[in-house]
Amino acid sequence: xxxxxxxxxxxxxxxxxxxxxxxxxxxxxxxxxxxxxxxxxxxxxxxxxxxxxxxxxxxxxxxxxxxxxxxxxxxxxxxxxxxxxxxxxxxxxxxxxxxxxxxxxxxxxxxxxxxxxxxxxxxxxxxxxxxxxxxxxxxxxxxxxxxxxxxxxxxxxxxxxxxxxxxxxxxxxxxxxxxxxxxxxxxxxxxxxxxxxxxxxxxxxxxxxxxxxxxxxxxxxxxxxxxxxxxxxxxxxxxxxxxxxxxxxxxxx
Amino acid sequence: xxxxxxxxxxxxxxxxxxxxxxxxxxxxxxxxxxxxxxxxxxxxxxxxxxxxxxxxxxxxxxxxxxxxxxxxxxxxxxxxxxxxxxxxxxxxxxxxxxxxxxxxxxxxxxxxxxxxxxxxxxxxxxxxxxxxxxxxxxxxxxxxxxxxxxxxxxxxxxxxxxxxxxxxxxxxxxxxxx
Numbered sequence: 001x002x003x004x005x006x007x008x009x010x011x012x013x014x015x016x017x018x019x020x021x022x023x024x025x026x027x028x029x030x031x032x033x034x035x036x037x038x039x040x041x042x043x044x045x046x047x048x049x050x051x052x053x054x055x056x057x058x059x060x061x062x063x064x065x066x067x068x069x070x071x072x073x074x075x076x077x078x079x080x081x082x083x084x085x086x087x088x089x090x091x092x093x094x095x096x097x098x099x100x101x102x103x104x105x106x107x108x109x110x111x112x113x114x115x116x117x118x119x120x121x122x123x124x125x126x127x128x129x130x131x132x133x134x135x136x137x138x139x140x141x142x143x144x145x146x147x148x149x150x151x152x153x154x155x156x157x158x159x160x161x162x163x164x165x166x167x168x169x170x171x172x173x174x175x176x177x178x179x180x181x182x183x184x185x186x187x188x189x190x191x192x193x194x195x196x197x198x199x200x201x202x203x204x205x206x207x208x209x210x211x212x213x214x215x216x217x218x219x220x221x222x223x224x225x226x227x228x229x230x231x232x233x234x235x236x237x238x239x240x241x242x243x244x245x246x247x248x249x250x251x252x253x
Numbered sequence: 254x255x256x257x258x259x260x261x262x263x264x265x266x267x268x269x270x271x272x273x274x275x276x277x278x279x280x281x282x283x284x285x286x287x288x289x290x291x292x293x294x295x296x297x298x299x300x301x302x303x304x305x306x307x308x309x310x311x312x313x314x315x316x317x318x319x320x321x322x323x324x325x326x327x328x329x330x331x332x333x334x335x336x337x338x339x340x341x342x343x344x345x346x347x348x349x350x351x352x353x354x355x356x357x358x359x360x361x362x363x364x365x366x367x368x369x370x371x372x373x374x375x376x377x378x379x380x381x382x383x384x385x386x387x388x389x390x391x392x393x394x395x396x397x398x399x400x401x402x403x404x405x406x407x408x409x410x411x412x413x414x415x416x417x418x419x420x421x422x423x424x425x426x427x428x429x430x431x
Contacts, residue, residue: 032375058267063260070267077271081278088282091289098374099348196375 006128010136016109017140018211023109027141028200030100034157037145039093041138043086043101045131047078048110052130054078055118071114072105079104109137148203150175152195294353294368298327301355301364302335312338320417327355334358337426339418340368345406347372352411354418356426360393365415372407380407393419 001009016022026044031037054074062070083101087094094101104110113133118126149156154175193199299306311328323340336357343350348371355363365388370377384399391397396419398412 029373029375061263062267063256063263066260066264070264073264073267073271077274080275084275084278084282084286088285088289091293095369096374098377099371100374102371196379 003128007132010133015140016133016137022112023107026100031141031144031148032195033149034145036096037141041141043082044137045134046082047104048134049130050078051075052113052118052126053123055114056123056126059119075110076105144203148194151191154190297353297366298338302327304329320413341414343410345410347406350410352414354415356422362388362391376407384408393422
């Protein structure tokens with residue numbers, strides 16, 4: 001597999017959330033808003049890439065029977081570091097994510113990549129795999145976050161201060177222009193359930209259904225094209241057969 | 254035997270390196286984290302008593318026994334007593350929670366704040382947006398609580414601290430109210 005394929009596979013083909021359904025806890029818990037989804041994604045990028053590099057570095061020294069506990073210790077170390085750094089340098093993000101930062105330790109995506117990839121590949125490939133997978137994970141979190149925030153509030157990152165890195169106010173999208181009546185707000189017509197746990201499951205279900213539908217339609221098109229090609233081949237073979245029979249009859253005559 | 258020793262050695266090395274990395278990060282970040290927490294609490298105190306963000310406030314702290322951990326007397330930059338903040342920390346079934354209850358010297362609750370917590374963020378957000386505001390303006394002699402909140406452990410902790418703060422203020426600071 002080329003470096004480019006290794007990097008890109010986590011975005012669509014092997015997306016951890018939409019294809020493998022890994023790391024569902026943060027995918028459901030912190031995606032009520034885009035800002036927290038993006039924040040969690042950034043932390044996972046750091047933890048997954050770092051742990052993949054270290055696991056790949058020490059893979060030949062770790063005895064097989066203590067492989068998993070060793071990986072857990074490595075992952076927990078990076079999660080503890082990221083928790084301290086977040087509380088120091090992005091306190092608002094630390095408060096917003098709360099208990100879900102320590103819970104990155106038990107994100108099966110991270111242990112899964114350590115086991116399935118980093119323990120069998122070179123440091124460079126493991127780093128690229130970690131980066132690609134975690135960015136794919138972040139992309140999926142943000143997609144769910146956009147879907148939920150829009151349905152729950154009618155806004156996306158409208159008038160918020162991101163709890164990390166960006167000091168100025170963000171104003172990406174607001175549906176309030178849909179309701180020109182004075183005194184009314186689009187918030188009154190939205191579905192706040194989507195910012196709560198049931199909404200998370202429903203949102204994820206809808207997104208997975210759309211992705212699955214696209215996959216089924218794509219497969220059906222491929223199957224139809226394959227059938228058409230088989231029919232065409234059959235037709236050509238029949239024509240050849242007829243032509244051969246005609247020629248034979250002509251020669252006989 | 255040698256295999257077991259090798260396994261033990263590898264685990265020891267991994268744990269030692271992990272410990273050293275965490276120790277180093279802690280050394281680098283500890284002072285900043287403490288400063289952040291202090292700044293956040295100071296911001297809460299100023300917001301509670303409508304003080305200017307840039308103003309200097311003086312806090313006199315007293316440790317308490319029982320449900321509450323600390324009482325802070327808040328003075329503005331003119332050295333006027335603005336009120337008291339009662340700080341309570343506990344671990345409920347959702348995790349740790351620290352609650353600040355601000356009481357003006359006339360016995361009115363000015364604000365109730367969850368200053369830090371590891372409780373489920375969605376529940377905390379719900380409590381903060383819906384169930385803390387009704388405490389504002391209530392008198393410590395007669396506080397009413399919401400009887401039907403879904404996030405019962407978080408709200409339960411808040412209720413315990415508000416009750417304790419109201420009782421303490423009435424019993425120990427009642428003179429100020431009159």
